[in-house]
Amino acid sequence: SAYSIHREIARFNDRTKQEKENFPPLKMRIGIHTGPVVVGTLGNDLRVEFKAVGNTVNLASRMEGLAEPGTTYVSDDTFRLTEGFFRFEALGEREVKGKEEPVNVFRVIAPSTRRTRFDVSAERGLTPFVGRERELELLLDGFERSKEGRGQAFSIMAEAGVGKSRLLYEFRKAVANEDVTFLEGKCLSYSRGVVYHPVIDIVKSNFDIMEGDGDSEIREKLKRGLKTIGTDEDSTLPYLLELLSVKDSGIDKILMSPEARKDRIMEAIKRITLKGSEIRPLILAYEDLHWADKSSEEVLKYVLESIPGARVLMIFTYRPEFVHTWGAKSFHNQLTLNRLSxxxxxxxxxxxxxxxxxxxxxxxxxxxxxxxxxxxxxxxxxxxxxxxxxxxxxxxxxxxxxxxxxxxxxxxxxxxxARVDSVTEGAKEMLQTGSVIEREFTYELIKRVTGLPEQELLSHLSVLKDSELLYERGIYPESTYIFKHALTREVTYDSILTRKKKNLHEEIGNAIEELYADRFEERYELLAHHYGLAEDWEKAVHFGRLAAEKAYKLTQFQQA
Missing domain, CATH: 1.10.8 (Helicase, Ruva Protein; domain 3)
Structure with missing residues (x-):
């Protein structure tokens, strides 16, 4: 409700700005606390009110008083109950009137069931945002132009650890109350071999497709979403189903060459992008393109070329070794982040x-x-x-x-x-195992790979969380663990002896086969990756062939 109020106020300001140029924008402060309240009729013969009273209402009022205009602040109790459904930023402890002890305060950023590594970091508090004010202003100016139907694109290039994710996070925070759809896709270190990995991320986010969704649920979500944006189902649905590895997508019944199929998939992505932007402005953020596969690059270039007349803002982040293929365009802007002074x-x-x-x-x-x-x-x-x-x-x-x-x-x-070596030997071994899995890994998978008793496993994970080498997302036992930074994972992985790495890749491959037997198709590339590094050539070739067949169906022979 608070988020809807802010968005309606933003719509009102946009309308008023068009009618009265110098009219100052209105902003609301909202505070939320969760707990029991007393509800009843209060007052006397002259004035009677039906209202809620008590400590919960008082603390909610204090949260509202602390909030900056245009923001929603919540208490620790509300944060714990809604963690995973919204993005938050920890603001630390604040003195509150009527409370003996300081109260933890969180700022609500946006609704989300797909939090990024940086969102989890923000929930633990961030350092001041310094040295990137100009770049943030440029992104916000580009957003204003895209809202008016002049599509924009920004490439943010920087070395690892310089602040690409932080800039993107601050931009998202700045537009949190806007009537806009914000979708994020990310590349992973192994995703050069996964066709359309960041594009699939965006599609899943757009249609609210979750990790555990089955084929029928994915199909229904896509149908509902396409109907909402007014897109023709026959020319779009089969290609999206194929993209998401849904069985019986219907694409095999359509006679066409692999090249034509690839073109249809790219056209479907472009269509849902442009149709979606007609409902409300659309922001597409693609992170870590230095790990992107070639097919994804082609899709991004294809969509990019279609946005100059649309309400679309595309943002790309990558390290200096990546060279984009979309050339110089008047609506494309390059931002290079330098080190801090x-x-x-x-x-x-x-x-x-x-x-x-x-x-x-x-x-x-x-x-x-x-x-x-x-x-x-x-x-x-x-x-x-x-x-x-x-x-x-x-x-x-x-x-x-x-x-x-x-x-x-x-x-x-x-x-x-030095930080890794400072933890217990058992916790260090677990961190190394996690680094072989990837930047993030589930509790279920790490438990299967390590084979440790539950209490010992949780003890090691607790040490790693306390040291802030790992962050936890979600609620146990549905938890996911995330390395604080890509560099943390890379350095930890490089510290493992070659023979041990091979064994771990083999064990991880076996565990993935056992855990995800019902949706194998999504993990062909991942299994080929692990078995290849384990030098289990029989399985590597088997899953590599399946991945190649999948890539062939989606793109073209060269990529496969």
Whole structure:
């Protein structure tokens, strides 16, 4: 309801802006707390009111008083009850009138059942957003143009750990109350071999298709969605079903070449994009394109070329090694994120240490080692604390040891490994196993692969969560565990001996076969990936052939 109120206010402001140019925008503050209330008739003969009263109402009122205009703030109780259904940002503890203890406050960002790694991170609190204000303004200007029917595209390029995901998160937060559809697709390290991986992500998000949905449920969701946006079912549904590996998609009954089939799939993606944008402006965000497959690149280029006259904003993020194929276009903008300046880096440092009183020698050490990488700054300071290299005396942070007598990590890889080595041996082995699975893994899968008793497994996971090497999403036992950053997973994976890696890939492949036997088709590429790295050539070839047949049906022979 709160989200709907904000969106209606945003619609009202858009209409008013067209009628009265200088009319100031209206914004509402909303606060929510969950708990028991007393409901009844209050008052006297002159005035009688039917209302809810009590501590729950009072705290909800305090949340509203704390909220910034245009936002919704919720209490810890409401956050716990709705976690997984909405995106939140932790704002920390706040003093509240009438409460002896400070209260945890969260800001609602948007409804979602498909949270990203950064959403999970935000629920634990973020460092200040610094050094990217201009880029955020450019994205917001592009969004305004796309709302008017002048489609825009932005490519955000930066090294790992410099802040691509944070910029995208802040942009999403800035447009949270707009009447807009925001869809996200991501690439994974193995997805170069998975045809249309980020495109499938977007389609699933658009039609609210969840991990456990069966073929019939997927079919019904697609039918309802196509009807909502007014798209012809016959020319679109079979290709979307085939894209999602749904059996009996109907595509085999249509006589056409693989090249023609690929063209029809691309046309279906373009059609649902443009038709969807006619209902409300559409934002499509594709993350980590440096891991994208060639077919996905072709789809993105095809859709991109169709958006200049549509209410569509496309955003791509990737590392410098990726070179896009869509060339120079007037509606495409390139944003390159540079490292933070010393001043911007110190803003982060002050926040992380909770004070501006920092010894100059310590400041110089942090600036010299981290070189303006936001993620490196966070990990480096945590490492200094864990190793007790820094201490707080008289409300000022100092170096506690002679830097010539201790080993101070000099690269982000060293910092991450120092953190990994600091946990218990059992927790470290579990983290390594998880890194072989991928950037994120389910409780069910890690339990099957490790074979550990439940209590021992949960104990190791708790250690890894407390150290913030992993984040947890969802509610046990339906939990998913996510590496804090792609670099954390990459460095952990590279620390495993080759023979052990091969064994783990084999065990993971076997576990995936056992767990997901009912929807094998979605995981052919993943199984080929694991068995290939395990050097189990018989299974690698078997699943590789199945993946190739699937790719052949979807695209063309070269990609297969």
């Amino acid at each position: 010393n001043r911007e880096s110190l803003v982060m440092v002050n926040h992380l240490l909770g004070t501006k009183d920092i010894d100059s020698n310590l400041e110089d050490l942090i600036l010299e080692k981290t070189e303006g990488f936001p993620f490196f700054i966070e990990e480096f300071i945590r490492s200094l604390r864990d190793q007790k290299i820094i201490e707080k005396r008289d409300n000022k942070y100092h170096l506690a040891k002679d830097i010539h007598e201790v080993t101070i990590p000099s690269t982000i890889q060293d910092v991450i490994m």
